[in-house]
Amino acid sequence: MTATDTAQVTPGDDAPPTRLTPRLKLVLVILLAAQFMLAVDFSILNVALPVIGEGLGFELSGLQWIATSFALCAAGFTLIFGRIADLFGRRRLFLGGLAVLGAASLLGGLATSPELLIMARVFQGLATAAVTPAGLSLLTTSFPQGPLREKALGLNGALMSAGFTTGAVLGGILTDLLSWRWAFFINVPVALLVLVAAVVVIKESRPDQRPKLDLPGAVSVTLGLLAVVFGLTQAGEHGWVSPAALLSLAAGVLLLLVFYAVEHKAKAPLVPIGVLSRRTVAWGNIAGLIAFLTETSLVFLMTLYLQEVLGFSPLAAGLSFGVLGIGTVVGGTIAPRVIGRLGTRATLILGGVVQSGATAALTGLGDDRSWMWLLLIGTLLGGIGNMLVIVGFMVTATTGLPDHEQGLATGLATMTQQVGITMGTPIMSAVATAAITGAGAAGVLGGLKVAIAVNAAIVLAGTLAATLFLRKPAPATTPAST
Template identity: 70%
Template sequence: MSRRQKVVLVLLLGSQFMVAVDFSILNVALPVVGEGLGFPLARLQWIATSFALAAAGFTLLLGRIADLFGRKRLFIGGMALLGLSSALGGLATTPEVLLAARVLQGLATAAVTPAGLSLLTTAFREGPQRDRALGLNGALMSAGFTTGALLGGLLTDLLSWRWAFLINVPVAAAVVALAPALLTDSRIVCRHRLDVPGAVTVTGGLLALVYGLTRAGESGWGDPVALTALVAGAALLLAFRGVERRSAAPLVPVRIMRRRTVVWGNAAGLIAFATETSLVFLLTLYLQEVLGYSALATGLAFGVLGLGTVLGGMLGGRAVSRFGGRATILGGGAVQAAATASLVALGTSGGWIWLVLAAAFVGGVGNMLLIVAFMVTATSGLPDSEQGLATGLATMTQQVGITLGIPVMSAIVAARTGTGAGAAPEAVLSGVSVAFAVNSALVLAASLLAAHRLGGGNRARGRGRGQAGHSAE
């Protein structure tokens, strides 16, 4: 990499790290935030849900807007909005103002993530340099999720929950000040008008889908509101597909959705995010409800998972460059599945913590190998003019996967235990053991299927020869 590329890489990776920190920094502070602003307990989850709805619902649209009107412009605007909305959240005195700030933070994330990723993919040629950059991006984003949880607890205990918002302000200001001089946008070749019907149907569909999944996780899969939202989301996404087939300038061209790298790369990514985020939920249940760990001790235990994902991110780019996206998806999925399957053996004694730590570390490595391979595969073989769309699709996959995993695994645990709060440790262990087995089977099946469907179209680029994804059609 040239010196300028390294500086650009630091700036873009730093912004993605900040977004990842922002995603998780409030999780441990939610009860304190609720007390400070008078949030009713029933509405507390909306602090997280309002962010997730905006981040997932608008990411595909804003990724395509980055292609049409300029990635650099959208990236800088998104970072400015993130700084302003964080200031608003830190100074909020009512629940309504805080929720508005969280929605704006979600919109900013939906702009910054695909725009930043597309700036990253267009700054580095497809091949080993881009693989390494995306691997470092995955490592730092994973580190950001872990850092956010720890930093949120420290700031809340030592200062105030408001600093979980305010810490973003100087970082965002620095990025906005430096980005105009450091970033160069590729010439915009997409001069089409925005596909408004496609934008309305896909954004509405994603909003309904994420809301339905979140509601189902809170109220159960039989909840009428959750089912109505899920049906509405599915109907709108089907309508979006029909709109795109007839549109002269579609938001998502049909030819892109026919590419094996795009379809099966994103399918692998969806399962990777759904299984790993839900695994954290399952391990939280096990550590706190079976072994009796405190929230702080549980958070510290997950530091091992964070170390594993950082290592996986550092190795992921090299693995894709040497073995190809297909082999890395298969290998990473197999490692994650084996580590998760070992957790079925967990018992009720404290000595099993060593298996938890070992499996979390190894599974984290495998999961990040899978995620880096998904990102490289899903963005390979596409021109610079469509990188915003490709990274928007990948970001949407990430957000939906994060939202999907926990409700599904929660339903499995609930079905097995037959009760909610107050379940005996043995009943909770029985439920999470079944969920561990399902989780492992899902990631293994998805990895095998994605590798099979990718076939030879995403071959290894051994030692810099050729480029992945060229025969993905």
């Protein structure tokens, strides 16, 4: 740990803290509030898209760009911003990102044309790409490796997942009672409050020596991620064999291979190959990718089930996911204790088994509302299992790295999160669409059951991979925190 990093946690102390001090509690509240707000932004506009289209004159085919423009920037720029946070100051990037988020949200709420709204979503995505890894790296460097960090990451994961559910519910409430514009306006006072509190409470954290930014690596990985995410969104809209999807995905893979080659030769690589070769980093991020891909896409599948099969309204469908939100909060709360007792590897496996079993049970859903009990129980248990995996992934992927690489580690983890969220829906949408064999609710239900089964199989495959390749559990504590 560098002197700068130590100063932000316990100024003047030689040893890292072993309990939550009043200052650390304030730091935790501020960082968790920011992460929760960003998670809400991912889903708050989903229910409101048709209303926004009517209000601003979007073409039906252009509505998807309200979500796509955000996802492209949030996923494409997160890795480079994570590294910039390491090089130029995590607090500085965190504060700057919050300011941009507040301004972009105000612009979105006041937008009078599709162009202005898309511009606002682009800047919201860029702000998310900056604030998320900067906030996570401030979190991991503020809390010593071990129980305190695991507790902080558990709370962060729980609130982040609860934020996705809250966004769907809040978006429906605001749109029905006030206006879709409040889905943007609500961010402004929250961002301002967090920004002011962060200026007072959070101290700067950055390495003592500032290496040169790897520009070729930054350009190639950013363009590669943008191409992959764009290809995935095109696949979800036009199918996996559409030229736009295939060309974008191929270009993305090629650019990411170029990035890997560049990093081998760079003197100050954006992502040191040694970090990527760490088993905890590599397989921890794979587990996280599967966790985010499957659970967020399951919400999409269950939304279709509730509205297209059972005939629920958008608001009622959103409220039905409150049980899933409870499950994620419970999972995030108990995850640090489970990790402390079983270790991160066993926690990942346990969470994967619970999630895959709960998801597989949803293939038994029927075509009338008497089956709501199964949906509620399945999503509750699935949320708990998913959160065990997510917290285990975050602890695994950031353990054993020095503080000057925590921005990189959290940038990788954030990129994993954003890409998983982005790619899950188009994959499951394509599977469900291809499996629909007839018209009406019965045909839709048949396609959804196939997609749910595929979702459960992906979770199970990720669990088996963790079992096989994470043979040595990541160290849970350092000597200073035991």
